[in-house]
Amino acid sequence: MSTLQPDIRDLALIGDRKTCAVVTRNASIVWYCPERFDHPSLLAALLDEDKGGAWTVEPSSAIKGSIKGSRRYLEHSGVLETRLRMQGGECTITDWMPLGAAVPDGVCRLFSSAPQRIAIVLKPAPDYARGTADLQPHEEGVRIDGRYCLHASHPLVIEDGAIRFELPAGEEGWAVLANASMARPREADVRRWLNVTLDQWRDIASETAYAGPFETEVAQSLRALRLMTYAPNGGIIAAATTSLPEVPGGHRNYDYRYVWLRDTGMIMSALVRAGSQGGAARQFLEFICGSKQEDARKPLLPPFVSLDYQPAPDEVELPLGGYLGSRPVRIGNNANDQMQLDGFANVLLAAKLIYDRYGTREHWDTVRQLADFLAAHWRQEDNGIWEEHDLRQYTAGKVITSCALRYLAEHADNDAQARRWRDAAGEIHDHVAAHCLNAEGAYAAVAGGEAVDVSAALFPVWGYTAADAPEMLATMRVLERDHSDGRLYRRHLEEFDARKEGAFLAGTIWVAQYWVMRKDLPRARMLLETALKYANDLGFFAEEADAGSGRMLGNFPQTFVHAAFIGAVIDYRNALTGSGNGADARAAGNG
Numbered sequence: 001m002s003t004l005q006p007d008i009r010d011l012a013l014i015g016d017r018k019t020c021a022v023v024t025r026n027a028s029i030v031w032y033c034p035e036r037f038d039h040p041s042l043l044a045a046l047l048d049e050d051k052g053g054a055w056t057v058e059p060s061s062a063i064k065g066s067i068k069g070s071r072r073y074l075e076h077s078g079v080l081e082t083r084l085r086m087q088g089g090e091c092t093i094t095d096w097m098p099l100g101a102a103v104p105d106g107v108c109r110l111f112s113s114a115p116q117r118i119a120i121v122l123k124p125a126p127d128y129a130r131g132t133a134d135l136q137p138h139e140e141g142v143r144i145d146g147r148y149c150l151h152a153s154h155p156l157v158i159e160d161g162a163i164r165f166e167l168p169a170g171e172e173g174w175a176v177l178a179n180a181s182m183a184r185p186r187e188a189d190v191r192r193w194l195n196v197t198l199d200q201w202r203d204i205a206s207e208t209a210y211a212g213p214f215e216t217e218v219a220q221s222l223r224a225l226r227l228m229t230y231a232p233n234g235g236i237i238a239a240a241t242t243s244l245p246e247v248p249g250g251h252r253n254y255d256y257r258y259v260w261l262r263d264t265g266m267i268m269s270a271l272v273r274a275g276s277q278g279g280a281a282r283q284f285l286e287f288i289c290g291s292k293q294e295d296a297r298k299p300l301l302p303p304f305v306s307l308d309y310q311p312a313p314d315e316v317e318l319p320l321g322g323y324l325g326s327r328p329v330r331i332g333n334n335a336n337d338q339m340q341l342d343g344f345a346n347v348l349l350a351a352k353l354i355y356d357r358y359g360t361r362e363h364w365d366t367v368r369q370l371a372d373f374l375a376a377h378w379r380q381e382d383n384g385i386w387e388e389h390d391l392r393q394y395t396a397g398k399v400i401t402s403c404a405l406r407y408l409a410e411h412a413d414n415d416a417q418a419r420r421w422r423d424a425a426g427e428i429h430d431h432v433a434a435h436c437l438n439a440e441g442a443y444a445a446v447a448g449g450e451a452v453d454v455s456a457a458l459f460p461v462w463g464y465t466a467a468d469a470p471e472m473l474a475t476m477r478v479l480e481r482d483h484s485d486g487r488l489y490r491r492h493l494e495e496f497d498a499r500k501e502g503a504f505l506a507g508t509i510w511v512a513q514y515w516v517m518r519k520d521l522p523r524a525r526m527l528l529e530t531a532l533k534y535a536n537d538l539g540f541f542a543e544e545a546d547a548g549s550g551r552m553l554g555n556f557p558q559t560f561v562h563a564a565f566i567g568a569v570i571d572y573r574n575a576l577t578g579s580g581n582g583a584d585a586r587a588a589g590n591g
Contacts, residue, residue, distance in 0.1 A: 004030050004049040004056075005323055008552040009536045011046075012071060013224075013240060014107070015078050016097035017204075017231035020240050021107055022046060022556075025071065027082045027093045029055040034148065034179050035105065037230065037237050038257040038306055040127040042148065047243060047329050048320040053125030053133075055107075055177070057093060059086040060117045073538065076219060077201030078227050079194065088115030100196040106148075106178040108190055116169045122150060122177065123162035128318050128331065135163060140184040149178045151185060208276045210566075212573035213525075217532060220539025221562040222274065225267055228559050230307045233290065234283025235259040236267050237307070239543070239555035245326035246501045246544055246554045253322065255331050256555040258312045259287070260304040262385065263560045265346030270566040272353050281354045285363040288347055292366060300369050301347075303340040303387075304333070312336040338383040341397035344370050348404035349462075355411055364411075371408050374401050375424035379431075384446075385455055388495050393447035395436040396455040402428035403462040429464075442474040445492045452478040453492040454507035457514040461571075467517035476514070483507075486547035487530040502544030502553040505531055506564040513568040516575050524572055531565065541565070 003026055010025040019039070022031035030052075032043040044052035069083040069090060079096040091114035097107055111118070124133040124144050135158045136143045141151040142163050150156065153173040154165040167173040174190045176182075204226055210218045229236050239256035246252040268284045290309045291301055302311040313332040320329040351367045354360065378401050384394035406425040412418035435447040445453035456475045460467035483490045488503030489511050512527035534545035534552060541561040543554025573579075 002049050004028060004045040004052075004054050008244060008542050008554075008556050011536070011540070011556055012080055012082075012538055013078065013227050013540070013557065014080050014095050014097050015227040015240075016099045016105070017226065017229050018105075019097075020227055021095075021097065022240065023080060023082070023095055025069070025082070027057040027084055027095070029095070029107070031241060032107065033257075036307055037228075037240065038255075041129075042124050042126055042144075044125060044129055044320065046241070047318075047323055048129060050321065051125060051129045052320060053123050053129060055122045056120070057084065057091075057111075058119040058121060059084065059091070059114070060119070071538070073223065074198060075202065076205035076223060077198055078223065079198060079201070086114065086116060090114075091118060094194070096194060096197050098193045098197050100193075100200040103193045103196055104176065104178045104182055105180070106176060108177075108193060109175045110190065110194070111167055111173040111175075113170050113172050114167065118167040119164055120152070120167065120173075120175060121162050121164040122175075124148070129320060130318070133161060135161070138181065143181060147180065149181045151176045151178070151182070153187060207279060208271060208274050210274045210570075212569070213576065214528065214532075214569045214572075217535070217539055218274065218566055218569055220535075221541075221566050222271075224540055224557045224562045225271065225559055228557070229280070230259075233307070233309075234280060234287045235305075235307050236264050236284075236559055238263050238304075238560060239558050241555045242331055243326070243329040244323050244542070244553075244555045247326075248324055248551075248553070249326055250500075251326075251328065252496070252501065253326050253328060253330060254555070255312075255315070255333050256558075258304045258306055258333060259291075260560075261288070261301060261343035262303075262340065262346045263563070264288075265343070265348075265350040266567070267559055267563040268350040269346075269353050270563040270570075272350075272357050273570050274566055278354070278358045281350070281358070282360075282362060285351060285354065285367075289363045289366045298337075299339065299344075300366070300373055301344065302336060303338050303343050303383075304336065335383070335387045338387055339380065339391070340384070340387065341374065341378065341380070341382045342385050342394075342400050344374055345397070345400040345404035348374070348408050349400070352404075352407045352411065361411060367408070368413070368417075371405060371421055375405060375421055378402075378424060378428050384494075385453075386491060386493055388493060390495065392494065393435070395432060395443055395445060395447065396453065396458070398428050398432055398436065399443075399459055399464050400462055401425075402432070403464050407463075437471060438478075440474050440478060441471060442478045443471055446494065449494075451492045451494075452482065454479060454483060454489045454504065454510060455491070457489075457507070457510040460517040461510070461513050467514060472514075476511075479511070487527060488534075488545060488547045502546045502551075504544055505534060505541055505558070505561045509561070509564040509568045513564075513571055516568065516571045519575065521572065521575055524568075524575075528565070528568060528572065 030046040045054035092112040094110040152175040242255035243253035315332040317328040381391035405421040409418040409421040438444040489507040515524040540557040542552035543558040
């Protein structure tokens with residue numbers, strides 16, 4: 001693997017809860033979008049190692065094959081510490097994005113003394129490498145495109161479109177890449193910014209506490225969700241990256257740097273159940289309200305939005321080589337105008353859980369309108385949980401809509417409203433029984449079809465049916481026979497042969513949650529441990545996994561998978577201890 005396009009398993013993140021940077025095991029920053037997750041990149045070697053731009057650390061004489069060292073996060077923060085092995089010893093690099101009051105926006109790096117000379121090289125490539133960086137000396141530093149500014153502990157040199165400085169053997173150093181011009185800081189300033197950032201992360205981490213089995217792994221998933229949160233308004237993006245392939249070398253490469261209703265509803269449910277104090281949950285409902293569409297010809301909410309509440313832009317293909325040659329590289333997402341009933345339903349489930357947990361009914365008008373829309377439009381074909389292009393009667397969307405309407409009826413304004421929602425839920429139940437079972441008696445992925453999708457494992461979790469109902473027993477038999485590969489589970493796609501892509505990790509976790517419902521806790525734990533084999537050393541999940549090679553596939557880190565893991569572990573813990581509220585769990589979706 002290339003050092004700038006390593007295995008996805010070797011990636012890590014630093015972030016300031018507005019944006020993030022992707023860091024490899026050898027301390028190269030290979031993806032960075034200044035200011036906001038979905039803004040144009042300044043560094044994109046992850047998607048084109050030749051012209052994408054990177055910030056590298058280059059020992060003068062590395063031990064062949066062993067430059068990779070150990071790494072860890074400091075406490076529960078987003079501050080990453082990487083130890084690089086090299087001839088004569090090692091060097092520690094501490095990377096973070098400042099967070100808190102009176103700190104600059106950007107990226108900070110601290111370098112311990114090293115046993116040999118090290119070159120630190122920043123080669124920017126603005127606007128997804130569509131532009132050429134203008135590099136100019138400025139106040140003892142270098143300005144990039146008249147906007148960004150690099151300062152360092154040692155003299156900076158501009159050469160061949162890159163900025164470099166050298167750290168002599170035995171000397172410590174630092175570097176700051178700021179989003180605006182600034183005077184050259186002192187080392188004491190940089191270290192103070194680190195301490196302020198650590199204090200901020202301590203406060204953030206204290207908002208959610210989980211104790212129980214898989215405690216370390218849940219804490220790691222919580223960190224992933226915090227790193228993917230846009231703090232100014234509470235939006236949580238699906239992943240930090242774009243165009244990391246579901247099929248290596250293939251064309252299934254998408255931009256996930258947006259806020260999906262489905263994903264965020266599941267994430268909020270997971271955070272609430274993990275012990276959140278409620279601030280993030282309330283911010284989620286506020287974000288959803290800010291995304292309302294006033295056009296009466298469109299649904300109340302789009303299926304996903306940008307971080308400024310707008311529908312995500314249409315796809316544009318970039319002239320980049322792609323991760324391991326996987327093209328096209330896309331920004332934007334053409335699923336932005338789809339109908340996704342399950343996304344609306346997940347918002348209702350999260351709202352109901354928030355109302356029950358915190359004794360509130362905030363943003364009820366929007367939640368009520370969503371429920372009314374689903375009650376009136378549940379018969380409509382949609383694009384399904386996997387956002388396929390063709391409109392169909394997807395069973396999972398019907399099922400979760402039925403559950404959401406039934407649960408939310410407990411908060412209705414009056415008996416007539418509650419009865420309308422419950423009646424719609426009952427009609428959906430009858431429709432599924434009549435049209436959505438296949439010849440084997442299993443829940444079909446689409447009405448009238450024979451194929452089964454792994455999302456059906458959630459039907460008992462949502463409280464739609466008993467885990468040992470005949471339909472669920474038949475469904476699980478088909479999933480084990482047709483969609484299981486080495487204890488991992490694939491999804492079913494109507495428009496693509498899902499056997500050509502990796503196993504969908506959230507699906508494996510959903511099956512574990514199903515076995516919690518069946519009270520087979522050893523089997524549930526085995527599946528959770530299987531999923532964890534496809535997390536990396538820092539606990540990050542990608543979207544998919546290749547059971548044969550063990551490789552991680554798809555965009556990274558995938559918040560959908562982290563939310564599924566947290567929710568399944570909480571159900572597992574509650575089943576072990578006999579604690580927890582069953583209705584609370586059912587209303588939480590897969591969170």
